[in-house]
Amino acid sequence: MxxxxxxxxxxxxxxxxxxxxxxxxxxxxxxxxxxxxxxxxxxxxxxxxxxxxxxxxxxGAVLGGDGRRFNSHYAETFSLVGLLDVAKYYSKRALIERGKDKEWTPKELDETAEAVGYGALKFADLKNNRLTSYSFSYDQMLRDKGKTAVYLLYAHARICSIIRKSGKDIDELKTAGKLVFDHADERALGLHLLRFSETVEEACTKLLPHVLSEYLYGLSEQYSRFYNNCQVIGSKEETSRLLLCEATTIVMRKCFHLLGITPVY
Known part of the structure; x- marks a missing residue:
């Protein structure tokens, strides 16, 4: 009733x-x-x-490391706030360990740990088909390789770094430059970017957020192939390739926003 x-x-x-x-x-x-x-x-x-x-x-069900279903009677179950706090703690520890040479201010470290930790927790849940059960693991979700938010956030930060290192005004390039797709990996990346709107429509229509998560991971993988095979800074195609980098970051940020993840620059 x-x-x-x-x-x-x-x-x-x-x-x-x-x-x-x-x-x-x-x-x-x-x-x-x-x-x-x-x-x-x-x-x-x-x-x-x-x-x-x-x-x-x-x-589906969320399972613990022992394969048992999380519920209110499960010994290791946390509240949502508790899960977020622990994710942030593990993220901060990993950032300190991986960036031993980086000088963090307390504010920078705290904000980055929160963005990465919370993002990792959200993506670990949203990357799965919602009807499929999965095992919950902080170690898995905070890995910097594979289908994790950490990997995606690192990929986004790396693209932003490339644009900064070029020393070019990206807004001026948008006005004067043009995109050229001569290399196969340029075309493949461009075509993947064009699929963004249809992917969002599919995820919304079918109520399946993992469709968008898959697209975002695929975009990062496609960009990696492009970057490995197509020199950006210093190449004769620099302007076009910088614009392609910028287009990739724009779409990645849209995906992050829809998934509730804060990007790291």
Whole structure:
């Protein structure tokens, strides 16, 4: 009864266009019955694709290192705030260890550790198909190689560094320069960038955030191939390739924003 009242209130009082319920996959049948009853009552249209609409987004189980499901009775379960705090702590420790020669100010270290730690936690969850169970591991999510936020944030920071080292005004290049796609890896990167809008549409339509996560990881991999095979600074194609670098950072930041991750420069 309570969920029925909430649904009616959101439709009639809040005038919601699309209501999305996010719970574990085990509650799917309950919501199927709720939406069916709402259609019979005339609260929702009979067509699932017509607005206003209501959807259930189920997700798989999060498992501990021993393969047991996290729940309120699990001995090692943290609150969300606790998970974020621990992620930030591990991130800060890793930053200090990896950047022994870097002189951090306390503020820089704290802000970077928070961005990387929180981002790592979010991406570790969002990179999976939401219906698939996965094992939770701080060690895995904070690796700087593979499909992790740390790897993606490092890739973004590296591209920003390349643009800075060029000494060029990127806004001036946008006005006067033009993109040239003579090399196969330039074309492959450009084509991947063009897929951004359709990827966002697919992720939203199907309510599958891992589609966007996969795209972002693929973009980073595609950029790495481009960078390894196409000299940027000092090449005769420098202007075009710097613009391609800038386009990559813009799309990466859009992906980070949609996934709730703060980029590191």
């Amino acid at each position: 309570q969920k029925s009242a909430w649904l009616r209130y959101r439709l009639n009082e809040e005038k919601a266009d699309w209501i999305i319920y996010v719970t574990d996959a085990g509650q799917r049948e309950h919501f199927v019955k709720l939406f069916k009853a709402a259609r019979k009552a005339g609260w929702l249209p009979t067509n699932d694709t017509t607005y206003p609409r209501a959807s259930h987004v189920g997700f």
